[in-house]
Amino acid sequence: LSLAGLALKIPLVPEADRGLVHEGPAILATAFLAKAGMWPLNFWLAPACSAASAPVAAMFAIMTKVGVYTVLRLWTLLFSGQAGASALFGGDWLIYGGMATIICAALAMIAAQRLERMASLSILVSAGILLSAVGFAQPSLTAGALFYLVSSTLALSALFLLAELIERSRSANDLPLDEEIDALPKAMESLHPRPGVNLDDEQKAVVGQVIPWTMAFLGLSFVACALLIIGMPPLSGFIGKLSLLSALVNPMGLGNAVDEPIRPAAWGLVALLILSGLASLIAFARLGIQRFWTPEERPSPLLRRYECLPIFFLLGLSILLTFKAEPLMRYTQATAESLNNPEHYVMAVMATRPIPSPEAKAAALEVQP
Known part of the structure; x- marks a missing residue:
């Protein structure tokens, strides 16, 4: 099946058969949009991601973007x-x-009480933003969407891995008994003053207590994920959302002398980008207060190093995106231009001569007289 060949044949379809041509992609789009999580086909995503184990849910955050990529690739080509x-x-x-997906997911996020469910709903918000941006068929907007896709996917994958570790602190540590006994003295060393130094309650309140490294790691990682998903500076999530907003209010892109009127749908998406970020801010702030700043008598979770490495790696990539935003934006801009002007791809594919396999050559020689 040659997609380039289909792209050449679709404009030549007679008007009487055009309805059939549209029905086929519409059926395919139903499957792809269910995978991507567009409303109302996304009823499965939040419960599935919330119930999955942390590594599986992190993979779900990546795999849902496959549906968005497929829609972008086929729609811009055909x-x-x-x-x-x-x-x-x-x-x-x-x-x-996509806009309906953003509205439903943002409202549900405000009501979410578990971090896993809030992360699942954040997937839907990002999917709605990406699908809406694709529908405008505007290269500058597609470029911003591609940058936002990478940044949001890394942050959401890290958040799912982080959610399991944060929730562990709300219950008893789940390490085996022998590991827990060995690790407990190390975890408690930072909670007690040096031997021979006794402080009363007032002095402790003045001097303060050392935060265990596990809670410091979880807290800083939670703040980084929140900044990336909300789209607040200085991390790459802010750059992605800013590029989307800039493209929506400047339809022809920067440096172009011709201006086009801004579509009402573009203003609607601008408002939803801002309001969904506000909803995410409220939801993350509430859960952050409950998990980290509300005083509770519970031990710090005991973490293994290999549990923290994937989170550190994903957030490190997000920070790298922030510093390398300019070359990556140039790459996504070139990609968006190619996607929205597929004639070069189609001609390159159709001009290529197929090379027969050795078996086909042998079969051709056998049938010759």
């Missing part, structure tokens, strides 16, 4: 501006379906 009467078929469905 229904580009060169598709004749079928040009941009289904674009409004992507825009308004």
Whole structure:
């Protein structure tokens, strides 16, 4: 099946058969959008991710973006501006379906009480933003969406891994008994003053207590994930959302002398980007207060080093995106231009001569007289 060949044939389809041409991609899109998590096909995603183990849920955060990528790849190829009467078929469905996804997920996020469920709903918010951006068929907006896709995926994967470690602190440590006995004195060393020094309650309140390294790691990682998902500076989530907002209010992109009127749907997406970030801020602030700043008599969770390494790696990549944002944005801009103008890809594929396999050559020689 040659997708480049399909892209050439779609503009040539007679008007009487165009309905059948649209039905096939619509059926495929239903499957892909269910995978991507667009409302109302996303009823499965939040319960599945919330109930999955931390590594599986982190993989879910990556795999849902496969549905978004498939929609972007096929839609920009088969229904580009060169598709004749079928040009941009289904674009409004992507825009308004994505906006509905953002609204439903943001409202549910405010009501979420568990960190795993809030992370699952954050996947839906990011999916709605990406699908809406794809539906505009605007290269500068697609470029910002691709940058935001990478940043949000890394942050959401790290948040799922982090959620299991944070929730562990709310219950008894689940280490084996022998490991727990060995690790407990080390974990308690930072909670007690040096031998021979006795402080009363007032002095302790003045001097303060040393925060165990586990809670410091979890707290700082939680703040980093929150900043990335909300889209607050200085991390890459802010750069991704800022590029989306800039492209929405400047449809022709920077450096272009021709201005186009801003579509009402673009203003709606601008408002939802801001309001969904506010909803995420409220939800993360509430859970952060409950998990880290509310005084409770509970031990710090005992973490293994290999449990922290994936979180450190994912957040490190997010920070690297922040410092390397300019070259990555150039790359995503070039990618978006290629996606929205697929004629070069189509011509390159169709001009390639197929090379027969050795078996085919041998079969051809056998049938020759």
